[in-house]
Amino acid sequence: MNILFSDLQILQETKTAIEALGLVETTSIQHHAIPKMLEKRDLIGQAQTGTGKTFAFAIPILEQIDTEDKNIQALVICPTRELTLQVYKEFLKLIKFNKAVKITSIYGGESYNKQFKALAEHPQIVVATPGRAIDHLERGTLNFSSLKVLVMDEADEMLKMGFQEDLEKLLKDTPSTRQTALFSATIPPFIKKVAEKYLKNPEIIKIETPTVTVSKIDQFYYNVKKSDRDQLMLRLLDFYEPISAIIFANTKIDVDNLSAFLQKHNYEADALHGDLKQSQRDYVMGRFRSKRLKYLIATDVAARGLDISHVDMIINYEIPFEDELYVHRIGRTGRAGKAGVSISLVYPSMRGKLQMIERYIKAKLTEREIPTEEEINQRREQRNYAQILDMVVKNEVNYDEIIGKLHEDGFEDHDIISALLSKVMVEKKTYDHLEAPAKKRNDAYSDPRSSRDSRGGKSDSRSRGPRDSRDSRDSRGPKSGESRENRPARTFDSSEPRSRGIEGPYKNAMINLGKQDGLRPVALLDYLKKNADLFPKNIGDITIYPQETEFQIHPAAIKRLDEVNNKLFNGKKIKITILGNK
Numbered sequence: 263m264n265i266l267f268s269d270l271q272i273l274q275e276t277k278t279a280i281e282a283l284g285l286v287e288t289t290s291i292q293h294h295a296i297p298k299m300l301e302k303r304d305l306i307g308q309a310q311t312g313t314g315k316t317f318a319f320a321i322p323i324l325e326q327i328d329t330e331d332k333n334i335q336a337l338v339i340c341p342t343r344e345l346t347l348q349v350y351k352e353f354l355k356l357i358k359f360n361k362a363v364k365i366t367s368i369y370g371g372e373s374y375n376k377q378f379k380a381l382a383e384h385p386q387i388v389v390a391t392p393g394r395a396i397d398h399l400e401r402g403t404l405n406f407s408s409l410k411v412l413v414m415d416e417a418d419e420m421l422k423m424g425f426q427e428d429l430e431k432l433l434k435d436t437p438s439t440r441q442t443a444l445f446s447a448t449i450p451p452f453i454k455k456v457a458e459k460y461l462k463n464p465e466i467i468k469i470e471t472p473t474v475t476v477s478k479i480d481q482f483y484y485n486v487k488k489s490d491r492d493q494l495m496l497r498l499l500d501f502y503e504p505i506s507a508i509i510f511a512n513t514k515i516d517v518d519n520l521s522a523f524l525q526k527h528n529y530e531a532d533a534l535h536g537d538l539k540q541s542q543r544d545y546v547m548g549r550f551r552s553k554r555l556k557y558l559i560a561t562d563v564a565a566r567g568l569d570i571s572h573v574d575m576i577i578n579y580e581i582p583f584e585d586e587l588y589v590h591r592i593g594r595t596g597r598a599g600k601a602g603v604s605i606s607l608v609y610p611s612m613r614g615k616l617q618m619i620e621r622y623i624k625a626k627l628t629e630r631e632i633p634t635e636e637e638i639n640q641r642r643e644q645r646n647y648a649q650i651l652d653m654v655v656k657n658e659v660n661y662d663e664i665i666g667k668l669h670e671d672g673f674e675d676h677d678i679i680s681a682l683l684s685k686v687m688v689e690k691k692t693y694d695h696l697e698a699p700a701k702k703r704n705d706a707y708s709d710p711r712s713s714r715d716s717r718g719g720k721s722d723s724r725s726r727g728p729r730d731s732r733d734s735r736d737s738r739g740p741k742s743g744e745s746r747e748n749r750p751a752r753t754f755d756s757s758e759p760r761s762r763g764i765e766g767p768y769k770n771a772m773i774n775l776g777k778q779d780g781l782r783p784v785a786l787l788d789y790l791k792k793n794a795d796l797f798p799k800n801i802g803d804i805t806i807y808p809q810e811t812e813f814q815i816h817p818a819a820i821k822r823l824d825e826v827n828n829k830l831f832n833g834k835k836i837k838i839t840i841l842g843n844k
Contacts, residue, residue, distance in 0.1 A: 264293040271300065275360035276324055283355060289314035294467045295443075296322055304464040305443040306457055310590055313469060315445050316352040319413045323387065326410050326441075329362035332384035333408035339392055339432065341420040341563060343369040343540060344547065349415060350389045363387065368404075370394045371540020378403060392420060392428035399435060406436045417444040419563050421452050423536065433460045448586040479592050479602040481627045483616065485698045488609040489797055491579060492523050493694045494632060498605060499529060499557070500691060501633045501641055504575040506550075509559045510591050511579045520579060521559045523795065531557035534564045562587055565594070578606040581615055585622035610699050632698055639690045650683070695800070695818055768802055768814050770841040771823065776809040780832055786811065794825035812841070 265288045267280045288296065291309040298305055299322035309315045323336045340346040350367035357363045366380040368390035377394075381403050388395075388404070398404035412433070414420065420429060433442075442461050446453060449468070457464055486494045495509075511517045514535040521533035532546045532555055543564070549555035551570060562582065573595045582588050595602030606627065608616050620626055633641075668678050775781045783804045790796040802814025815823070823838050830836070 264288045264290065265296075270296065270321070272321060272325055273360065276321060276356055279356050279358045279360070282358065289318075290469045291315045291467065292318045292321075294469070295319065298465045298467070299323075299441070299443060300325060302326075302441050304441060304461040305467065306449065306453070306461070306464050307443065307445045307467045307469075308447070308449050309445070309467075309469040310447055310586075310593055316349050316415070317356070319415075319443055319445060320349075320353050320356055323411050323413070324356060324360070324363065327363055327386045329386070331386065331408065334386060334388055334404065334406060335408060336387045336411040336413075337395070337406060337409055337432070337436070338387070338389045338413045338415060339395065339420070339429065340389065340415045341391070341423055341425065342536075343371060343391060343543070344564075345416060346389050346391055353387060353389065365389070368394050368398060371544075392425040392432065396428050396431060399432070406432075409436045409440050411441045411443070412436055413443045413445065415445050416447065417453055417456070418446040418448045418450055421456070423563055426452075426456075429456070430460075447590050448584055450584075479595060479604050481592065481604045481606070481625070482630045483606040483608045483627045484630055484632060485613075486607050486609055486632065487697075487699050487799075488611075489799060490696050491607050491609070492520065492795075493696050493797070494607060495520070495524065495577075495579070496527060497633050497638060497693055497696070498577070499524075501638045502575065502603070502605075503642070503645065504603070505556065506553065506572050507557050507575040507577055508565065508573055508591075508594055509557060509577045509579055510565070510582070511559060511561060512582060514561060516579060517559050517561055524557065524559070526795065529557060530555055531559055534558055534560040536561070536563055562591070565591075570594070573602075575603045575605065578604070581606050581608060581612055581619065583615065585619055588619050589623060632696060635691070635693055638693075642690075694797070695816065769817055769820060771813055771815050771820075772839045772841055773811050773813070774809070774837040775831055775834065776807045776811055778808050779834055781806060781811055786813065789831065790822075790826065793829065794822040796822045796825075 267277060267285060267288060270277070270288075291307060291313050292315075295305060295307050295315070295318040299319060307315060307318060309318075319338070323338075327335055338349055340349055346367050346369045350365065353365050357365065364383060364385040365387040366377075366383075366385040366389075368377055368381075368388055370391055370393055377398070381388075381398070390398075395404065399406070414429065417429075420426075442464075444453060444457060444461070444464075449466075484494060484498070499507075509520065509531075511520060514537055517533045517535050521531055524531035532549065534543060534546050538546070546555065546558070550558045553572065559579075576592050576595045578588070578591065582591065592602070592604040595604060606616070616627065665678065773786075775786075783806065786804060787798045787801060790801070791798065796819055800816040800819035804814075805812040820840060823840075826836055827838050828835055
């Protein structure tokens with residue numbers, strides 16, 4: 263059993279504040295960390311978000327504050343503005359009945375004048391981001407000569423973000439007699455190196471919570487080609503239609519690209535990462551918190567410190583490379599006793615990483631098959647029906663007068679109902695060609711009985727187009743085991759005979775750009791993807807001539823070429839002509 267807050271040897275004002283919050287018993291990290299910090303021991307604490315680690319260092323810090331001393335006595339460093347504000351607000355809860363303690367927050371993106379004014383009021387506790395703390399230190403508006411306690415919250419993320427130099431400067435410019443504590447969701451080797459250099463015989467506290475954290479979350483994964491992830495996202499968002507979801511990507515580029523892709527397809531999505539201006543981050547987070555934004559696409563760093571309880575689903579656009587980060591991500595859903603859902607997109611080269619995550623969390627993720635067009639539309643219709651039924655059941659408004667007038671005008675009930683339903687029913691959607699990557703025979707996740715074809719179930723004609731048979735016949739196709747989208751596009755000189763085209767339904771197209779215009783196969787594929795959402799898997803061989811280029815395209819993707827027709831490429835207006843099979 264953990265310690266009761268009432269049994270802790272701490273200020274009565276702090277106990278009263280904790281009691282007002284309805285808290286009785288410490289969490290695991292608080293149980294182990296608070297007594298050690300009260301002993302003024304240096305500490306390394308590992309615990310996931312949502313385990314109460316802020317109180318684990320905030321409560322002991324308050325014990326060391328001399329309210330008669332107007333100097334800064336405690337400094338808490340956080341990687342992001344969001345986490346800085348969250349920690350600051352947690353401190354405010356604890357000093358509700360102790361008005362003699364003054365605290366302020368310092369972070370980038372806020373007016374310096376406002377911060378100068380706050381610091382001039384002589385706070386004893388400062389919560390800050392590394393960069394802004396260094397700025398004030400160099401300006402002389404911060405003085406740490408009287409510092410007693412230094413805490414680095416989410417230390418792993420600060421070092422990953424490149425703050426090591428700033429952190430070392432802060433550590434060097436504070437008294438060597440200070441107490442130092444590092445709190446982190448993970449403890450990679452570089453954390454231990456910093457601890458060896460700047461901490462004095464630290465106590466290491468590691469709270470193992472992964473199985474507890476994930477037990478309330480349904481975890482699924484989909485096998486998908488890396489190049490097909492965006493198209494799969496469209497299917498999944500329509501199939502599940504979560505009210506609120508965070509989509510995690512490993513890089514800022516993926517966050518931006520996926521955000522732009524979803525916005526283009528009319529989904530309420532926006533990006534959150536460290537390169538955005540503070541005003542942009544505030545705007546995005548404000549919309550997500552107020553539920554005016556359905557889908558938040560974020561990096562792990564940007565999502566640190568976000569205290570949001572209404573997230574229905576977590577989607578891993580790419581699973582993280584660190585096991586702990588996976589647990590940290592999915593812990594964003596299923597909070598406050600609610601059930602949560604986590605979905606991971608797994609491409610072939612990440613299957614081994616998926617197995618490592620399963621071993622770490624001591625649980626198996628359930629594989630699901632890519633939903634077909636028919637299944638998606640059927641599920642959307644079911645949701646539509648449920649909503650209409652709910653409206654009928656709850657409706658207490660009488661429209662008999664209007665209905666009577668419509669009857670007088672000669673309309674039958676079914677005419678009226680059909681007209682009104684046409685305004686609320688969701689239209690059926692179509693999706694781009696998509697197929698799961700082939701599974702190896704020795705793949706731990708491979709079970710031939712799970713395929714739709716082998717069990718005699720329905721199949722999605724879109725997910726197995728004529729390309730399958732074409733690839734097996736095409737003598738120029740990829741070697742065994744090599745997927746077409748990974749094969750480099752072919753380039754022919756004008757002296758070579760022209761390609762006779764692919765046998766079957768694929769069309770040949772001609773674009774009025776060639777070598778003289780600086781066009782290369784990779785440039786063409788990249789241009790079509792960025793400007794027409796046309797993925798390389800829809801393009802066959804590319805034959806580049808001095809002034810024009812011939813390429814093969816899947817019929818289902820031909821309409822997308824309209825997006826680039828008449829646009830400019832290096833100052834030249836694009837003209838694309840469909841030639842048909844040769």
